[in-house]
Amino acid sequence: MDSFAGNRLTFQETDEADTAITAFIYSEHDDGASKQPAGRVDVMNPSTAATTSWLDQPLIKSLSDVFLPSGYPHSVSEDYLPYQIFSQIKDSLQAFCSSIAGLLSSRAVLQGVGVGNADASPTSALLLHILQDSSGRVATILFAHRVGTALEPECKTYRLAADVFNDIAMILDCLSPGVPAGYMRVTVLSTAGVLRALCGVAGGSSKASLSAHFARWGNLAELNAKDSSQETVISLVGMLVGSLVVSHVTSLSTTWAALLFLLGLHLSMNYAAVRAVQMTSLNRQRANIVFSTLLSSDPDLNIEALASGSGSTIQEKKKRVSRSSSLKTTPEKWKLLTPAEVAEQERIFPKDGALEWISYQPEKQHQPIKQNIGSAAIGVPLSKFFGDTNTSTSSTKGIISSTSSSFKTSLPITQLSTLFEEEAYLFFPCPSPSKKGRWHASILLKKGCSKQDRLKAWAHALLAVWVLNGQKDANDPAQILDIVSRTLAFMSEQSRFERYMMALAAVGWDLDVAALETSGGRRVCF
Structure with a gap:
């Protein structure tokens, strides 16, 4: 409520960032004919001419409400948008890359386990799948134990490392048909499974630290939910465009050239995204x-x-x-x-x-x-x-x-x-x-x-x-x-x-965050 003059009340509605949205003016008058006074509410919306930011445009405002945290840009740190731009471009490229690499790797893995080979048995294929899955689970436990304490202080490092692990796993899957069957092929496929497991641990944990850095209003849960919405839309568009690309890339040499190009571009965009982050803790x-x-x-x-x-x-x-x-x-x-x-x-x-x-x-x-x-x-x-x-x-x-x-x-x-x-x-x-x-x-x-x-x-x-x-x-x-x-x-x-x-x-450093120790620290008394 901003003011009260006579029988008029003015209510000013603001958003989380204290930006004026709409004003409601209540007027009351008594004509003497009614026992209860009559009232009228006038709604005053901000004028279009007063709009100075592109974020205040109706369409952009609606989209930002869906895909950006409430109160943006005040509710997040200044480096949130540059990181998201590079990150989402990277996700788009990754979706394109995954469409091509997924086709290659799926076909390669199926060939590796014996599809089309009359001598292959379903039991051997199942055992290979179990070995891959088991290797990944063991790697997850060991990796989390070894670097768990360092994931938050060095979140930028492990965020980029996660994509490096994932891209190498794709390449190993595609190379598996050319590896002699037996111990060597099992080793290659198991290594790919281990790298994907490391990607899951490093990527998920470092992303959680970055999200905590971006959130300023205690809106960590909402920020993660909006990130999920952004990734869903980008992945959907990427799958559609990637399917079109796959239909025109048929030869092995062309497919590998496109794959390596997209992987390199994907890592470059992820590197730019991580570089844009301005952490305020002192590691x-x-x-x-x-x-x-x-x-x-x-x-x-x-x-x-x-x-x-x-x-x-x-x-x-x-x-x-x-x-x-x-x-x-x-x-x-x-x-x-x-x-x-x-x-x-x-x-x-x-x-x-x-x-x-x-x-x-x-x-x-x-x-x-x-x-x-x-x-x-x-x-x-x-x-x-x-x-x-x-x-x-x-x-x-x-x-x-x-x-x-x-x-x-x-x-x-x-x-x-x-x-x-x-x-x-x-x-x-x-x-x-x-x-x-x-x-x-x-x-x-x-x-x-x-x-x-x-x-x-x-x-x-x-x-x-x-x-x-x-x-x-x-x-x-x-x-x-x-x-x-x-x-x-x-x-x-x-x-x-x-x-x-x-x-x-x-000058902006958060000195209440402990980021120097990257392993379980010891304390002494004497």
């Missing part, structure tokens, strides 16, 4: 990009001082900070990348656990160059941190000797526990066992650590490894510990990292 790759750019743009950061030891120790820092009233710099001088800017730099298939550094250089306009400076693992178990011989990829390999039930380590554990006493994590970088000149940081997380504590642990490890990466002879544990101490003092001075977090939240 390991996005944390590398954001924190390295932010740290390198902070004028207070002096890499030479941190590396040479001319900076203060953490105890001296605390004394100096207590006497200092403020930092030299303000957030206005920091380079804060937005989710959209990071989306342009991140790779869809990043290297697992890599630590990459991007130096902020405002005077240069070209694309920033990423430097791989090492690797890190967060939430590691104690056995991996201490370098138990049962962990072949131990970050401390080479400085640990073990016995059957105990082992010795040169790690400065006492000093580390004292240094990180007030932090919710602990880490110590060591030379990488796989690459010379690189460093690996195993990060222990204490019981009760928050999401912000995990981000600080990763940012601290990134900074410490960057400082160590410039040192040629930094193999002494005492020297490494000194650099870790000075970098921690820098991160903690005047609540610097907390100020980083507030500045990042202000």
